[in-house]
Amino acid sequence: MKAIVLDGINLPLTVKYVDKPQLKANEALVRIKAAALNRRDFWIQKGQYAGLRFPIILGSDGAGDVEEVGSESEGEWIGKEVMINPAINWGDNEAVQGTDFNILGLPQNGTFAEYVKIPVQNLYPVPAHLTVEEAAAFPLAGLTAWRAVFSKANLQKGEKILITGVGGGVATFVLQWAIHADAEVYVTSGKRQKIKKAIDVGAKAGVLYTDKNWPEKIKPDGGFDVIIDSSLGTGFAHHIDLAKPGGRIVFFGGTASGDLPELNARKIFWKQLSILGSTMGSPKDFNQMMTFVNKHQIKPLIDSIHPLAHAEEAIRKMDNADQFGKIVIRID
Structure with a gap:
């Protein structure tokens, strides 16, 4: 599959061919249609983020179609258009994330790729009033x-x-x-x-x-x-x-x-x-957010949309603080 790979600190985002993710039980393989940049991606590229590892596929936000699931019992997700909650393993305490909490895009590979794997519990249907690019813009920042x-x-x-x-x-x-x-x-x-x-x-x-x-x-x-x-x-x-x-x-x-x-x-x-x-949010926060989005038919403010090959250009736009709203990358 094609992916945007970061090979080291202060290196450019480059398109490479890498292996598709291999699923475990309770995971889904999502064919990404659109992803979105976050300031987190910028700080990782600059080397100013905890837990760095390279090479890494960045990207916490994404939306696309479920192509495969790791368990037969979750087969109802196959073919569904979904958006991804990038907050993984929040834990049982609503007040604070647990010790196993992590964010998609580091330490595990993220959404700047044709495919990403994600726990099934982190999948949400794309609201009917949103395009896939708009859905991809919501999760982390929202x-x-x-x-x-x-x-x-x-x-x-x-x-x-x-x-x-x-x-x-x-x-x-x-x-x-x-x-x-x-x-x-x-x-x-x-x-x-x-x-x-x-x-x-x-x-x-x-x-x-x-x-x-x-x-x-x-x-x-x-x-x-x-x-x-x-x-x-x-x-x-x-x-x-x-x-x-x-x-x-x-x-x-x-x-x-x-x-x-x-x-x-x-x-x-x-x-x-x-x-x-405050940091990120719990599954309860995400559910409440999506209820609010659907109730008010809210669309995100999108600054610009870039093709996958122009991901480095997109992150430089963020570097210059030129944007108003989310910067989106169209994968397909």
Whole structure:
């Protein structure tokens, strides 16, 4: 089969012919039609991710047709068009992933290939209102955003939410979840066109985080009920002042520095703020997300679609932070 293979740190993604995966019991072989990039793929290519191994087929998101299953009892999946939940072996504790948890695309080969194997329990039917490219864009980023917004922050109708660094895959799903939950949405970005696009989608307002005194320009009366952050860095310290008493601040990444800056702890306890870390999501989160997607007929925001042979070009687009929404790779 054809696959996009990464042979080492800082090497380009290249098309190669490799063996098709061999199934075990309770696994399915999915012929991938479309896959989607995540920031995770970029960090693995840069060598800035735990558990690196090479060669590796990247890709956590994918959608396609089930061609084979490892057990006769699961034969009803054969021929079905499915999307993949890339969060494998979450475990029994809803509050946190177990020690066997892993994400498709490292350590095991991922979706940037004609075929991928996946536990049958991680298969979900593609909603009727979605194309296969749209279905492929949802899983990792949508799930990460869902857990941050609802399972962690418990966003409620009418609450004010700030999304920092809008434009990336997870942030655009946070934007969509919050809008469809009837929250009042504000955004920051380093590029004016991304703020405009967010407002076109339904955000109330946005500011450039490069502007002087940007927190004063964006803060609504009373502050924010929820702040969702994916970059950390020095700007995180502003969230303490931007949050209203009882506010919830959730973060799930560290694209700016990877570390929390020095924070004013007195404001945190006096305002009774919650600072919450979040990673991916559980099967319950994924099921709730898909129920929400089907109820509201939500389509993901897709920045661009690239052929398999142009995967390296696609990941460089992510490197330049040019995208608004998901970058998709068409496999077939």
